[in-house]
Amino acid sequence: MSYKPCTIDYQVHSFRSHDGLATIREQCLRAVELGLDEIGFTEHKDFDPLDPVVIHFDYDLYGKEIEAARSEFDGQLIIRKGIEIDYQRWFEDEIGLYLRQHQFDFVMGCVHHIDRVMVMSSEYLSTRDRDTSYRDYFRAVTDSAKTGLFDIIGHLEYANRRGVPAFGPYDANRYRDELTDLFGIMLEKNALLEINSAGIRYHSGGTYPSLRTVELYVEFGGNTVTFGSDAHEPAYLAADFDRAREVARSAGIKQLATFSDRTPAFNPI
DSSP states (O other): OOOOTTOEEEEEOOTTSTTOOSOHHHHHHHHHHHTOSEEEEEEEEOOOTTSTTTTOOOHHHHHHHHHHHHHHTTTTOEEEEEEEEEOOGGGHHHHHHHHHHSOOSEEEEEOOEETTEETTSHHHHTTOOHHHHHHHHHHHHHHHHHTTOOSEEOSTTTTHHHHHHHHOSOOGGGGHHHHHHHHHHHHHHTOEEEEETHHHHSTTOSOBSOHHHHHHHHHTTOOEEEEEOOBSSGGGTTTTHHHHHHHHHHHTOOEEEEEETTEEEEEEO
């Protein structure tokens, strides 16, 4: 299939995520209205037993709703069944077991918490200065990549959502060593980088990750990404993809990946 530029959104949420605000069908209707070729749902799956949302995700209901949408929108929209895993090192074995027991088209790894504390929250910042805050975050993302469990590393520099208000403008060059370590592991494990447009509408004011970080990814040998809007409601589906595309092109990204049954296919950017 021939894809128009950036008509694939690979971070979409529905009510199957604890913070979703739409049905799978409503997101698909909006995708067809926008002329998207393909979307990938990435419902949140959490593993911390003390997290009140840990039991929210229902794999069986999710699968049934994906199949119903595929039937309804056949010939209009390709719909992928993905998952967004909230990674923390201490429940890594549980993640591995879960992924062996459940089928997805792609698996996205994201870091939101470190040692059960939300990244860049007031509690997190109470024991960390700026550099420690960011470096601990990047180490956690690198740990996630080392597992080999994830097809995509999602919304890298998510820490900027609260980090920029706390510390001011962000400079990726300050964390070049941490980022190059991460990219080396990602390339070794065949994990791809997501360019997520949600940061444009939050405090960081730019994509996750920033243009400079995507440039470092390319300098280190990366050439393939996915695009995601992190849309929890239809209004944000594919939001600001023109800017996400410009970040990719400016950095020298050559390919856009899609997935089926955890097998990638590659399309010109």
